[in-house]
Amino acid sequence: MFTGIAIMYLSVGLIAGVLAGLLGVGGGLVIVPMLVYCFTRQQMQPDLIMHLSLGTSMASIVFTSVxxxxxxxxxxxxxxxxxxxIxxxxxxxxxxxxxxxxMLSTGFLKGFFCVFLYYVATQMVLDKKPKPSRDFPGNAGMLGVGSVIGVVSSLVGIGGGSLSVPFMLWCNLAAxxxxxxxxxxxxxxxIAGSIGYLINGIKAASLPEYSAGYIYLPALVFIVCASVFTAPVGAKLAHMLPVSKLKRIFALLLYAVATKMAWGLVG
Structure with missing residues (x-):
């Protein structure tokens, strides 16, 4: 039983690490739905599954991003x-x-996450090019953009790359x-997201054993052990392969994941 759980979370980490380095997305777009699946298989409290997935994803990104x-x-x-x-x-x-x-329900968070996946996938497929004259905003603008990226990243348990990469491309920074x-x-x-999910979940009822707030520590350990080794591999690939084609392939994966989650939510 323990071996099966370890292999399951190591697999999540291997995939997340490659994607983190390859596309700058932190891996959370894949970690969250995979954790939802893993926690469901472990028969955790349904009302806590999405919160634990988001919190654990955030904590894993601390290590993956470094x-x-x-x-x-x-x-x-x-x-x-x-x-x-920023x-x-x-x-x-x-x-x-x-x-x-x-403070939000698991159903709402799942729905929000599905909509966000569709948005990110569509942005990747369209791959719109910015005007050549566009540049980064001033300090006030960067504060506002950073706040929006931070809020959305917390709600969907990601490292922000799905928003920050398109924003920087929009401002004419090289891919x-x-x-x-x-x-x-x-x-x-x-860092901020992990602290937030730790503090806000520490008094939650029916948390699984070995949890720190909304962070499930066994999953975190195995994901980190795998992802820290594969993130450099993804980063190396990012400088060797055509990013535009990779983004389109990743977009198809996001469409599939979002559709599966949405179908489960409706069902």
Whole structure:
């Protein structure tokens, strides 16, 4: 039984690590639905499954993002000036988002997550190009953008790459630098989100054994053990392969995951 659970969570980590490095998405887009499936198989309390999936995803991204952005930094693909400008808003938005998520039902969070997956997948398929003259906003604008990215990231348990990468591409940052910078932005998102889910879930009733608030520690340990090794592999691939084609393939995966979750929600 224990061996099967360990293999299940190690598999989640292997996939999440590659995607984190490859697309700068933190892996949360895949971790959350996979954790929902895993926790359901373990027969955890249905009303807590989505909250635990979001909190555990956030905690795993703390480690995945470090491995990912360090690999991108070695390739000179992290714009640290952008990271410093957007982080204050990120921290405010992420912590507030985790507080809001703790008050919402599992059904609402699942529905919101499905809609978000469809949105991200569509953005990847369209791959719209920005105007050549467009640039990053001022400090107030970056604070606002960071806050929005932080709130949404908390509600769907991701490292923010699904929003920050399109935003930076929209501002004419090169694709590989947008992915690398997004990986670095994922770290403060994950820190603030993890603290938020820990604090807001610590008094929740019927939590499974070995949980710290809404963070399920056994899943976290196995996911991290696998993902920290595969995130550099994904980062290396990001600098070797055509990102646009990879995004379209990933978009198809997101459509499939969103549809499956939505079907289960309706059923």
């Amino acid at each position: 491995s990912s952005f360090m690999s991108h930094h070695k390739h000179g693909a992290v714009e640290w000036t952008i990271v410093k400008r 982080v204050p808003g990120i921290l405010i938005g992420t912590f507030c988002g985790s507080y809001i998520a703790a 590989h630098k947008a992915i690398g910078t997004s990986a670095a932005i994922g770290f403060p998102i994950a």
